[in-house]
Amino acid sequence: MTRGHAPNGPPPLPRGPIAWARRHLFNTWYNAILTLGALYLIALGLKAAIGWIIVDAVWLGGSEACHAAKGEGACWALIAEKHRFILFGTYPYEEQWRPALAVALFVAAVGLSTWRRLWSRALVVGWFVLFAALALLLHGGVFGLTPVSTELWGGLPLTILLSVIGIGLSLPLAVLLALGRRSSMPLIRAISVGYIELVRGVPLISILFMASVMFPLFLPEGVTINKLLRAQVGIILFSAAYLAEVVRGGLQAIPSGQYEAADALGLGYWRKMRLVILPQALRLVIPPMVNSFIATFKDTSLVIIIGLYDLLGAVRTATNDPLWRAFTTEGYIFVAAIFFVFCSFMSRYSRRLEQGAGERRPQ
Amino acid sequence: MSAPIIELRQVHKWFARFHVLRAIDLSVKAGERIVICGPSGSGKSTLIRCINRLETHQKGTIIVDGIELTERTRDIEAVRRKVGMVFQQFNLFPHLTALQNCTLAPIWVQGLPKRAAEEAAMRYLERVRIPEQAHKYPGQLSGGQQQRVAIARALCLNPKIMLFDEPTSALDPEMIKEVLDVIVELAESGMTMLCVTHEMGFARRVADRVIFMDEGEIVEAAPPERFFGAPENERTRQFLSQVLAH
Ligand SMILES: Nc1ncnc2c1ncn2[C@@H]1O[C@H](COP(=O)(O)OP(=O)(O)OP(=O)(O)O)[C@@H](O)[C@H]1O
Ligand SMILES: [Mg+2]
Numbered sequence: 020m021t022r023g024h025a026p027n028g029p030p031p032l033p034r035g036p037i038a039w040a041r042r043h044l045f046n047t048w049y050n051a052i053l054t055l056g057a058l059y060l061i062a063l064g065l066k067a068a069i070g071w072i073i074v075d076a077v078w079l080g081g082s083e084a085c086h087a088a089k090g091e092g093a094c095w096a097l098i099a100e101k102h103r104f105i106l107f108g109t110y111p112y113e114e115q116w117r118p119a120l121a122v123a124l125f126v127a128a129v130g131l132s133t134w135r136r137l138w139s140r141a142l143v144v145g146w147f148v149l150f151a152a153l154a155l156l157l158h159g160g161v162f163g164l165t166p167v168s169t170e171l172w173g174g175l176p177l178t179i180l181l182s183v184i185g186i187g188l189s190l191p192l193a194v195l196l197a198l199g200r201r202s203s204m205p206l207i208r209a210i211s212v213g214y215i216e217l218v219r220g221v222p223l224i225s226i227l228f229m230a231s232v233m234f235p236l237f238l239p240e241g242v243t244i245n246k247l248l249r250a251q252v253g254i255i256l257f258s259a260a261y262l263a264e265v266v267r268g269g270l271q272a273i274p275s276g277q278y279e280a281a282d283a284l285g286l287g288y289w290r291k292m293r294l295v296i297l298p299q300a301l302r303l304v305i306p307p308m309v310n311s312f313i314a315t316f317k318d319t320s321l322v323i324i325i326g327l328y329d330l331l332g333a334v335r336t337a338t339n340d341p342l343w344r345a346f347t348t349e350g351y352i353f354v355a356a357i358f359f360v361f362c363s364f365m366s367r368y369s370r371r372l373e374q375g376a377g378e379r380r381p382q
Numbered sequence: 383m384s385a386p387i388i389e390l391r392q393v394h395k396w397f398a399r400f401h402v403l404r405a406i407d408l409s410v411k412a413g414e415r416i417v418i419c420g421p422s423g424s425g426k427s428t429l430i431r432c433i434n435r436l437e438t439h440q441k442g443t444i445i446v447d448g449i450e451l452t453e454r455t456r457d458i459e460a461v462r463r464k465v466g467m468v469f470q471q472f473n474l475f476p477h478l479t480a481l482q483n484c485t486l487a488p489i490w491v492q493g494l495p496k497r498a499a500e501e502a503a504m505r506y507l508e509r510v511r512i513p514e515q516a517h518k519y520p521g522q523l524s525g526g527q528q529q530r531v532a533i534a535r536a537l538c539l540n541p542k543i544m545l546f547d548e549p550t551s552a553l554d555p556e557m558i559k560e561v562l563d564v565i566v567e568l569a570e571s572g573m574t575m576l577c578v579t580h581e582m583g584f585a586r587r588v589a590d591r592v593i594f595m596d597e598g599e600i601v602e603a604a605p606p607e608r609f610f611g612a613p614e615n616e617r618t619r620q621f622l623s624q625v626l627a628h
Pocket of ligand 2: 426427428547548
């Protein structure tokens, strides 16, 4: 029966890539055929892609060089030519070191914040200060910086600004809405439910439209609120409604014993929520929350409809140039890659958060 | 002698139409140890949960250490600071270590500095004999250890009264003793306590009074010798013959 293996424990499986492939890819004759067929298709696709992206691509030169390539290869010359416009939009050319510095500072701050040792209230304050500083840097008018109207902001800094502030401020609002929806006070509950259902019932586009077109109609004459600010508020309010439902899901998953134990200790409502319930509930919903964050990050592109040029809007404008009009695809691939880097960072980091925190085992 | 520390007068409670507590009269003196038993669903948990207002009663009066329990949040929180509770399912906070579980309320409710709260918590963890587990998370502890942390957590607020709701029912037999020993020690130190349990040996040993509940009523209340030796009520006798048969 044991066929010569150690009598206790299962027989060891053969190791190594060849053994693995044999077990998973070539275990039956039809699986072997499928594997070979799939490999062939993958090879064809890769060959075409590498050819277009790298081998036959036009890296430098004017649009004539790209036209000469007759679509055999990608026209990366477009990016070489237009990358500043795509990244920074209509921000004045000589001043573009400012948005570049802003993005660099932001990326550095994100890098620092992933370091769990630094987590504290000071870090939260630090982020608020950072964003105020970034806004100041972009806006200018102080420290001898030329003022740049927010109408001219665009590209990557705009995308980051709208989405990070959108995410950062919609989360606390969402927590309040979720708590409100589970409140024992009927009025608060009604307001929360009403808000969530109303906002979830309309597309973001229409909220942005309302923010930019209808909202000013309600303001007294002479009072104007910056278009960027209005879009920002629209994004925060919109994403809070979705996040609120995610947070509520987490609250519902916490067993009633946790609420009771906190009550029995006399913690009171807010401390109970902040110290006992929310830390558990929020960790539980990290995956759907990050889902929501990623959606918000990408949804900021919709601000194009009210005349703000985020990354996607900037690439569209850049490729409106008649000389380069044939190469919009390359432009979109470029921004897609940027979006991908940010979104995949969020999803990878969130997975680390899920595993890392909480029941950390002492060494 | 002295005024009762807990007093219930004609307390009634309903869950929707279901009458869980019927005309409960109970008065507990400071330092008294009371064991409550009775069949499942008789309202034992509901009764002790009314004392720290995890449940609200609809009729009658409950006074805890001079404070009447009403809608007033202030009074409720004041009572909860005086009353510690230990649950059947432990209900430790899984995202905090044993020590953090113990210091949470002293820091946030009593406003103790962190250091002082930790020192006090360590003393209580020593008292329940698990100081070496202080930095572990609940998920890394056995049931018996978790329940002892829960007891320490409740004690950290220096309560005048301790409520236990079947503290050993969720434990494997070999862990029951380690938890009961801790409770017995606490009883011997003069703590006022109400304990719902089916551990009749424990009741004999520590109770000043044993209360038998059935269908929302206190059917019998007597010192253990009389309760076990000469129960007056037929229902009590029946219940005892079932419980003691095991
Ligand atoms: N939140 C609630 N809503 C409705 N009915 C409830 C609720 N909590 C308890 N009950 C009912 O009230 C009755 C008494 O419950 P309680 O938990 O006090 O019983 P118990 O004596 O502690 O029983 P056990 O020994 O099983 O713990 C039970 O019939 C129970 O079904
Ligand atoms: Mg019970």
